[in-house]
Amino acid sequence: xxxxxxxxxxxxxxxxxxxxxxxxxxxxxxxxxxxxxxxxxxxxxxxxxxxxxxxxxxxxxxxxxxxxxxxxxxxxxxxxxxxxxxxxxxxxxxxxxxxxxxxxxxxxxxxxxxxxxxxxxxxxxxxxxxxxxxxxxxxxxxxxxxxxxxxxxxxxxxxxxxxxxxxxxxxxxxxxxxxxxxxxxxxxxxxxxxxxxxxxxxxxxxxxxxxxxxxxxxxxxxxxxxxxxxxxxxxxxxxxxxxxxxxxxxxxxxxxxxxxxxxxxxxxxxxxxxxxxxxxxxxxxxxxxxxxxxxxxxxxxxxxxxxxxxxxxxxxxxxxxxxxxxx
Numbered sequence: 001x002x003x004x005x006x007x008x009x010x011x012x013x014x015x016x017x018x019x020x021x022x023x024x025x026x027x028x029x030x031x032x033x034x035x036x037x038x039x040x041x042x043x044x045x046x047x048x049x050x051x052x053x054x055x056x057x058x059x060x061x062x063x064x065x066x067x068x069x070x071x072x073x074x075x076x077x078x079x080x081x082x083x084x085x086x087x088x089x090x091x092x093x094x095x096x097x098x099x100x101x102x103x104x105x106x107x108x109x110x111x112x113x114x115x116x117x118x119x120x121x122x123x124x125x126x127x128x129x130x131x132x133x134x135x136x137x138x139x140x141x142x143x144x145x146x147x148x149x150x151x152x153x154x155x156x157x158x159x160x161x162x163x164x165x166x167x168x169x170x171x172x173x174x175x176x177x178x179x180x181x182x183x184x185x186x187x188x189x190x191x192x193x194x195x196x197x198x199x200x201x202x203x204x205x206x207x208x209x210x211x212x213x214x215x216x217x218x219x220x221x222x223x224x225x226x227x228x229x230x231x232x233x234x235x236x237x238x239x240x241x242x243x244x245x246x247x248x249x250x251x252x253x254x255x256x257x258x259x260x261x262x263x264x265x266x267x268x269x270x271x272x273x274x275x276x277x278x279x280x281x282x283x284x285x286x287x288x289x290x291x292x293x294x295x296x297x298x299x300x301x302x303x304x305x306x307x308x309x310x311x312x313x314x315x316x317x318x319x320x321x322x323x324x325x326x327x
Contacts, residue, residue: 030060037064041075054079062092069096073107086114094120098160101128105160113163118214126158130218133169138177140184145232148184148193150200151223152176156215166214176220179204190227197222 034041041060049056059078066073073092082088091110098105103124113120133154141147154176159166183203187193193200201220210217287304290296 030056034060034064037068039064039067045075049079052079052083054082058082058088062088065096066092069099071095071099077107077111081111081114084111084115086111090114090119090121094124097121097124097128103127103160109160109164113160116164118163120163123158123160123163123214126156126215127160130155130157132156133172134223135173135176135180138180139228140181141231142184142187142190142193144189145230145235146190147228147231148190149224149226149228150180150184150197152180152200152204153221153223155218155221156210157218159210159214159216162212163214167212168214171213172209172215172217175207175209176204179207179209179220194225194227197225 031041031043031046039060041063046056046060049059059075059082063073063075063078071092073095078088078092081091091107091114094110094114095105095107098110101124105124110120113123133156135152135154138150138152139147140150154172156169156172180200183200184190184193200222204220205217287296287301291298291301
């Protein structure tokens with residue numbers, strides 16, 4: 001009797017656990033919601049999703065939205081897109097937005113855009129409501145050497161067909177900046193650009209800068225043009241400074257060569273003086289030899305000394321008679 005009483009008290013808990021496990025594994029509530037929305041999904045399909053590790057809610061709720069919006073989207077394709085790593089809810093929202101805006105967008109194209117890493121819903125919104133891209137300050141120099149600083153606003157619309165494999169906003173900004181530099185650089189004077197800034201817009205639009213990008217350029221408007229530095233004058237100043245330094249270097253080189261030549265001449269003079277002193281040192285020896293051998297008499301020697309003394313006196317008198325500083 002005790003065992004029967006305990007078994008009877010255990011059965012309600014056991015049934016409750018079974019019911020809890022049943023409803024936690026089999027999404028009956030989700031199946032009822034889909035059935036109430038007019039989406040006929042077999043219950044076994046939801047169980048199979050659980051076995052394939054696919055959350056049924058992430059597939060059924062987008063399917064309900066697509067069905068209510070009048071779109072024909074298959075359940076297996078939504079599940080395949082989820083398994084491929086895509087955002088099913090985002091793709092369905094993009095399809096609904098494109099259908100309401102009258103934009104031709106298939107599920108395969110939307111799935112490809114989503115798997116490529118782009119926001120497909122944002123792309124549809126940009127297709128409906130064009131986007132304005134502000135370019136950074138672009139510096140360019142006209143032919144007269146004056147620098148101009150320009151900024152532009154580029155109005156673009158997403159091109160659904162080129163979203164996969166098309167370049168992004170960075171390419172648009174780079175191409176527009178290149179067009180601004182080319183237009184300003186080809187102007188003869190910066191005043192021409194300041195008087196007609198729309199020539200920049202015309203030149204940029206004529207180049208077809210949106211080729212190969214995920215956008216279609218609708219307009220390019222020059223927001224601001226400012227005058228920068230006088231690059232031409234600065235370059236001339238730098239060139240003149242460089243020429244001055246070159247001339248100074250050459251003059252210094254010539255001065256150094258002149259100093260070297262002067263030093264060489266002084267050394268040569270000293271060498272000649274050394275030779276003269278050496279030659280003069282031989283004179284007393286020659287006189288002594290002449291006196292010893294009798295080729296020179298004593299009176300001849302005295303007359304020679306008198307001539308030398310007279311010569312020295314004349315030289316000292318001539319030096320004393322010269323003005324100061326003329327020596």
